Amino acid sequence: MNDFTFYSPTYFVFGKNKESETGIYVKRFQGTRVLIHYGGGSVIKSGLLDRVKKSLDSENISYIELGGVKPNPRSGLVYEGIELCRKEKVDFILAVGGGSTIDSAKAIAAGVVYEGDFWDFYQGLPITKALPVGTILTIAAAGSEGSPDSVITKEEGMFKRGASGEAIRPIFSILNPELTMSLPAYQTACGATDIMAHVFERYFTNTKDVEITDRMCEAVLLTMVKEVPKVITNPNDYEARANIMWAGMVAHNNLCGVGREQDWASHDIEHELSAVYDCAHGAGLAVVFPAWMKYVYHHDIMRFAKIANRVWGCDMNFDNPEETALEGINRLEGFLKSIGMPQNFTELGASEKDIERMADTACYGNGRSGEIGGFMKLKKEDVEKIYRLML
Amino acid sequence: MNDFTFYSPTYFVFGKNKESETGIYVKRFQGTRVLIHYGGGSVIKSGLLDRVKKSLDSENISYIELGGVKPNPRSGLVYEGIELCRKEKVDFILAVGGGSTIDSAKAIAAGVVYEGDFWDFYQGLPITKALPVGTILTIAAAGSEGSPDSVITKEEGMFKRGASGEAIRPIFSILNPELTMSLPAYQTACGATDIMAHVFERYFTNTKDVEITDRMCEAVLLTMVKEVPKVITNPNDYEARANIMWAGMVAHNNLCGVGREQDWASHDIEHELSAVYDCAHGAGLAVVFPAWMKYVYHHDIMRFAKIANRVWGCDMNFDNPEETALEGINRLEGFLKSIGMPQNFTELGASEKDIERMADTACYGNGRSGEIGGFMKLKKEDVEKIYRLML
Numbered sequence: 001m002n003d004f005t006f007y008s009p010t011y012f013v014f015g016k017n018k019e020s021e022t023g024i025y026v027k028r029f030q031g032t033r034v035l036i037h038y039g040g041g042s043v044i045k046s047g048l049l050d051r052v053k054k055s056l057d058s059e060n061i062s063y064i065e066l067g068g069v070k071p072n073p074r075s076g077l078v079y080e081g082i083e084l085c086r087k088e089k090v091d092f093i094l095a096v097g098g099g100s101t102i103d104s105a106k107a108i109a110a111g112v113v114y115e116g117d118f119w120d121f122y123q124g125l126p127i128t129k130a131l132p133v134g135t136i137l138t139i140a141a142a143g144s145e146g147s148p149d150s151v152i153t154k155e156e157g158m159f160k161r162g163a164s165g166e167a168i169r170p171i172f173s174i175l176n177p178e179l180t181m182s183l184p185a186y187q188t189a190c191g192a193t194d195i196m197a198h199v200f201e202r203y204f205t206n207t208k209d210v211e212i213t214d215r216m217c218e219a220v221l222l223t224m225v226k227e228v229p230k231v232i233t234n235p236n237d238y239e240a241r242a243n244i245m246w247a248g249m250v251a252h253n254n255l256c257g258v259g260r261e262q263d264w265a266s267h268d269i270e271h272e273l274s275a276v277y278d279c280a281h282g283a284g285l286a287v288v289f290p291a292w293m294k295y296v297y298h299h300d301i302m303r304f305a306k307i308a309n310r311v312w313g314c315d316m317n318f319d320n321p322e323e324t325a326l327e328g329i330n331r332l333e334g335f336l337k338s339i340g341m342p343q344n345f346t347e348l349g350a351s352e353k354d355i356e357r358m359a360d361t362a363c364y365g366n367g368r369s370g371e372i373g374g375f376m377k378l379k380k381e382d383v384e385k386i387y388r389l390m391l
Numbered sequence: 392m393n394d395f396t397f398y399s400p401t402y403f404v405f406g407k408n409k410e411s412e413t414g415i416y417v418k419r420f421q422g423t424r425v426l427i428h429y430g431g432g433s434v435i436k437s438g439l440l441d442r443v444k445k446s447l448d449s450e451n452i453s454y455i456e457l458g459g460v461k462p463n464p465r466s467g468l469v470y471e472g473i474e475l476c477r478k479e480k481v482d483f484i485l486a487v488g489g490g491s492t493i494d495s496a497k498a499i500a501a502g503v504v505y506e507g508d509f510w511d512f513y514q515g516l517p518i519t520k521a522l523p524v525g526t527i528l529t530i531a532a533a534g535s536e537g538s539p540d541s542v543i544t545k546e547e548g549m550f551k552r553g554a555s556g557e558a559i560r561p562i563f564s565i566l567n568p569e570l571t572m573s574l575p576a577y578q579t580a581c582g583a584t585d586i587m588a589h590v591f592e593r594y595f596t597n598t599k600d601v602e603i604t605d606r607m608c609e610a611v612l613l614t615m616v617k618e619v620p621k622v623i624t625n626p627n628d629y630e631a632r633a634n635i636m637w638a639g640m641v642a643h644n645n646l647c648g649v650g651r652e653q654d655w656a657s658h659d660i661e662h663e664l665s666a667v668y669d670c671a672h673g674a675g676l677a678v679v680f681p682a683w684m685k686y687v688y689h690h691d692i693m694r695f696a697k698i699a700n701r702v703w704g705c706d707m708n709f710d711n712p713e714e715t716a717l718e719g720i721n722r723l724e725g726f727l728k729s730i731g732m733p734q735n736f737t738e739l740g741a742s743e744k745d746i747e748r749m750a751d752t753a754c755y756g757n758g759r760s761g762e763i764g765g766f767m768k769l770k771k772e773d774v775e776k777i778y779r780l781m782l
Contacts, residue, residue, distance in 0.1 A: 001568075001633040003406025008399055014650070015394025177392075209630035212614045212638045219606035226602055239600035242392040246650070247603045255646070259405070259637070 001210050001259040008253045010146050011172040014246065018174045019136050022052050022094070023059030025172045029132055031092025034063040035085050037105045038096045039070065043138065046182060052096055052136060064088050069097060072274050072281070073104040075154045078118060081108035085131070095135045095170075098191075099142020099281075102135050106150035106168040109133045122152055123366060127165025135173045140180055140245040141191030141282060143198055143252025145173035153275055160275035161366055175249070177241035185232050189339040190282030192228040192244060196221060197285040198251040201267060203307060204375040206300070207260035214306075217256045221311045223247045225335065232339050265373030266292045269383060272358035277349050286341035287348050291389035293329045299376040301325050345390050352391060359383040392601050392650035399644045401537050402563040405637065409565045410527050413443050413485070414450030416563045420523055422483025425454040426476050428496045429487045430461065434529065437573060443487055443527060455479050460488060463665050463672070464495040466545045469509060472499035476522070486526045486561075489582075490533020490672075493526050497541035497559040500524045513543055514757060518556025526564045531571055531636040532582030532673060534589055534643020536564035544666055551666035552757055566640070568632035576623050580730040581673025583619040583635060587612060588676040589642040592658060594698060595766040597691070598651035605697075608647045612702045614638045616726065623730050656764030657683045660774060663749035668740050677732035678739050682780035684720045690767040692716050736781050743782055750774040 011029075013021065026034060034056060036049070043049045044067075056063050066081050085093070085108060095105035109130040111118030121127050127148075137145045144150070148169040153160040180188070203217045223243055230240035250256065269292065270284040297304045305321040308314040308328025317323045333343070342348045363370050363380040371377045378386070402420075404412065417425060425447060427440070434440045435458075447454050457472050476484070476499060486496035500521040502509030512518050518539075528536045535541070539560040544551040571579070594608045614634055621631035641647065657679045664675040688695045696712040699705040699719025708714045724734070733739045754761050754771040762768045769777070 001406075001630055001637075003409070006403040006405065007401075009402075010398075011400075012397040014397065015392075018394070209634070211617055212610070212634045212641065215610035215614050216607070216641075219603070219610040223603045223606050239392060242650070243600070243603045246392075250603065250607075250646075255641075259633070 002207055002261070004258045006254065006258050007166065008146060008255070010170050010253070012146070012175060012249065013172065014175045016176060016178055018176045019048060019051055019179070020055050022134070022136060022174060023055040023057070023061055025174070026056065026061055026092055026094065026134060027059045029092070029134065029171045031061060031094075031132065031134070033088065033090050034061055034092045034094050035081065035088070035090045035108070036063050036065045036094050036096060037069065037081065037101055037108065038065070038067045039098070039101050040067070042182070043096050048136070048138070048179065049096060052094070063094075064090065069101045069104045071100050072153050072160065072278060073100040075119060075152055078104055078107040078111060078152060082111040082118060085112045091131060093131050093133045095133060096138070098137070098139030099144040102133075102137070102142070102144040102170070103150040103152060105133050105135070106130070106144070107152050107163070110163070110165070110168055119154060121163040121165070122154070122161040127163055127167050130165070130167040132171045133168060135170045137173060137175050137245070138179045139183060139187065139191050140241070140248040141194040143195065143248050145170055145175065146249040146253035151271070158275045159366055160271040173249075175245050177238055177245045180241050180245060181236050181238075183235070185235065186340055187280070188231055188235070189228070189341055190280040191248070192224055192339065193282040193286045193336060193341055195244070195248045195251045196224050197266065197282075197289060199256050200289060201264050202257035202260070202262045204263045204296075204303065205260040206375060210260045213256060213259055216250075218307070218310050220247050220251050220256060225311065228339055261374045263373050263375040265375070265378050268362050268372045269386060272362050273348065273350055276354060276358060279348050279350070283342050283348060286336045287344060287390050288386075290329055290333045290336070291386050293332070294389055295382065295386045296376045297325050297329065304328055350390070355384055355387040359387060393598055393652070395649045397645065397649050398557065399537060399646070401561050401644070403537070403566060403640065404563065405566045407567060407569055409567045410439060410442055410570070411446050413525070413527060413565060414446040414448070414452055416565070417447065417452055417483055417485065417525060418450045420483070420525065420562045422452060422485075422523065422525070424479065424481050425452055425483045425485050426472065426479070426481045426499070427454050427456045427485050427487060428460065428472065428492060428499065429456070429458045430489070430492050431458070433573070434487050439527070439529070439570065440487060443485070454485075455481065460492045460495045462491050463544050463551065463669060464491040466510060466543055469495055469498040469502060469543060473502040473509060476503045482522060484522050484524045486524060487529070489528070489530030490535040493524075493528070493533070493535040493561070494541040494543060496524050496526070497521070497535070498543050498554070501554070501556070501559055510545060512554035512556070513545070513552040518554055518558050521556070521558040523562045524559060526561045528564060528566050528636070529570045530574060530578065530582050531632070531639040532585040534586065534639050536561055536566065537640040537644035542662070549666045550757055551662040564640075566636050568629055568636045571632050571636060572627050572629075574626070576626065577731055578671070579622055579626070580619070580732055581671040582639070583615055583730065584673040584677045584727060584732055586635070586639045586642045587615050588657065588673075588680060590647050591680060592655050593648035593651070593653050595654045595687075595694065596651040597766060601651045604647060604650055607641075609698070609701050611638045611642050611647060616702065619730055652765045654764050654766040656766070656769050659753050659763045660777060663753050664739065664741055667745060667749060670739050670741070674733050674739060677727045678735060678781050679777070681720055681724045681727070682777050684723070685780055686773065686777045687767045688716050688720065695719055741781070746775055746778040750778060
């Protein structure tokens with residue numbers, strides 16, 4: 001097992017109607033002047049925003065609002081938010097929405113207290129200072145509610161890049177599974193795929209003998225395999241929504257990644273897809289992961305056989321473990337298809353002609369060295385081949 | 392799934408030689424005058440205490456020492472520690488040892504800043520204020536390194552009772568698996584049993600549909616079943632020690648308990664054994680748990696069949712699930728025996744004549760109402776019967 005530190009100090013409040021306690025938590029964590037940050041009209045239409053404001057009112061906490069976050073959140077709104085917060089002397093950022101809204105809120109939180117261009121953080125500068133961020137999560141997907149990470153797309157060039165730092169880890173996160181019930185099946189499935197992808201990125205490692213972390217990864221995946229089909233059939237299944245929502249946090253606060261090398265090539269490969277075609281991140285991952293797996297499984301057949309056996313319930317073929325490994329990948333593809341995810345470039349709206357350019361950006365964009373991935377190092381020609389497996 | 396809050400803000404530092412960074416973390420968390428609290432001579436003999444002091448010296452942090460913590464830590468030393476800290480104006484408690492040392496340190500930390508008798512906390516008063524506590528863990532067992540709990544035995548009457556509060560949750564915990572290598576096989580096995588018991592207390596619940604938490608519990612148990620026999624055979628197996636040490640934290644920071652009722656009757660039943668006979672807590676649990684399981688499994692046969700199938704690898708008997716349930720309990724007994732744990736009162740040094748009194752104290756002692764347990768409510772006559780199953 002590799003040495004590690006693990007730190008997940010977010011205060012999680014989980015359950016029905018917990019958004020009505022928002023004001024209590026903002027106050028507990030010393031917010032006095034809040035920016036409520038959100039996306040489109042759904043949080044308004046559903047009445048969620050009103051409930052949140054009412055809760056802030058009841059604690060005499062003042063606030064301003066900034067809506068308009070889009071999926072694959074853009075730098076433009078971040079700049080606008082930073083300026084607004086400075087002008088209005090905001091001391092607490094409250095994200096009401098999914099991963100995009102939370103990531104945008106984190107970028108604003110870091111940018112407000114930084115003299116330079118916030119994009120510096122997305123080019124590698126560690127985030128060491130930020131306004132506190134609280135979240136009210138409406139989509140089980142990105143895990144941003146419990147992570148120190150944020151992904152933003154810079155409009156000039158459509159670069160999609162991540163930043164990280166303990167300072168932007170949410171100080172509290174409110175998770176009410178009921179808020180995810182109104183989510184359409186497609187978005188629900190995209191979120192589920194993202195959650196599973198966060199585990200895959202950590203599961204495929206060259207570090208040996210990290211049984212506890214393997215088992216944690218498998219725990220999340222087994223839960224998803226059981227619970228996701230239920231909510232595709234019945235969006236109002238509270239218990240299944242609750243299991244998925246908590247699994248989404250566990251999948252990405254790094255409990256599933258401690259003590260081991262991780263991969264993350266598939267996220268790099270996907271980020272080009274969602275940056276160029278503006279597809280949902282989860283939908284992109286559903287196309288990328290099986291292709292990546294088919295390309296790399298030879299690197300460690302027994303690890304692929306292990307996930308096939310333990311998560312997908314494949315009988316271990318002791319005479320030919322490769323068959324088990326491949327059967328696991330097949331089952332993943334079948335599962336993703338069954339929940340309505342796209343299978344290839346065509347279904348994703350992607351185009352073969354962009355492959356060379358996307359592979360180039362994935363490997364060299366934004367100062368990268370030409371190699372991605374921790375499980376198997378991938379060069380540009382590897383990434384091109386992986387994209388071609390998605391055609 | 393029941394509503395819950397989850398908060399685990401401890402900063403965990405895991406890996407080889409990490410105790411040499413102690414000073415850095417004490418400083419980061421604002422300690423300037425430290426009480427180093429420890430047990431017997433092993434931390435001195437092994438050189439651990441010297442390495443810790445050297446690390447504090449290198450950060451110019453002053454300290455005093457208080458050794459002498461015994462297993463099943465006593466109130467006497469806590470009173471002594473409180474007085475010492477007040478006199479010496481200590482602002483940080485550093486526990487170097489196992490669960491007993493950490494629990495004693497937590498009691499001192501809470502007592503120093505409380506005007507009344509610290510035992511009030513162990514009679515139900517919530518702990519809301521305490522000096523910060525850091526830990527350097529030497530035994531994988533109690534999970535106290537990541538929990539808000541402390542168990543102390545009051546010398547007058549030999550009452551063993553727990554207290555709880557976020558204020559006593561360690562602010563940092565250093566986990567170096569190498570430090571556990573010198574532990575004899577018996578103590579290692581006692582610790583492992585304690586870890587598994589923390590999961591059992593959470594696994595056996597009446598709350599339905601908490602798949603993610605079930606799977607987390609199973610992840611820890613499966614890890615223990617794989618890794619513990621390795622360290623009994625080879626105490627210097629670093630990888631196995633590492634897996635067990637991290638599993639011990641995960642088993643008790645409540646990640647395995649969120650969203651559900653828990654039980655904890657077996658801990659209450661065991662506490663009488665270790666209070667009266669001063670046996671190791673883990674050894675007591677090894678005798679209590681199979682007996683408790685045999686007494687209560689009828690309450691939910693399918694839950695016992697589930698753990699038998701998923702953790703102990705028993706084939707599910709679909710015609711007679713009770714057989715599977717019982718086979719799981721058998722396998723647990725076999726496992727505990729194989730790692731050298733006692734099986735009954737005789738091996739534990741306990742005596743039939745004390746049963747009635749212990750059952751009475753477990754159910755009524757220290758202001759209890761007469762019923763214990765969350766999975767199946769147990770009255771005094773039930774507890775007596777469970778003790779008799781251990782003869």
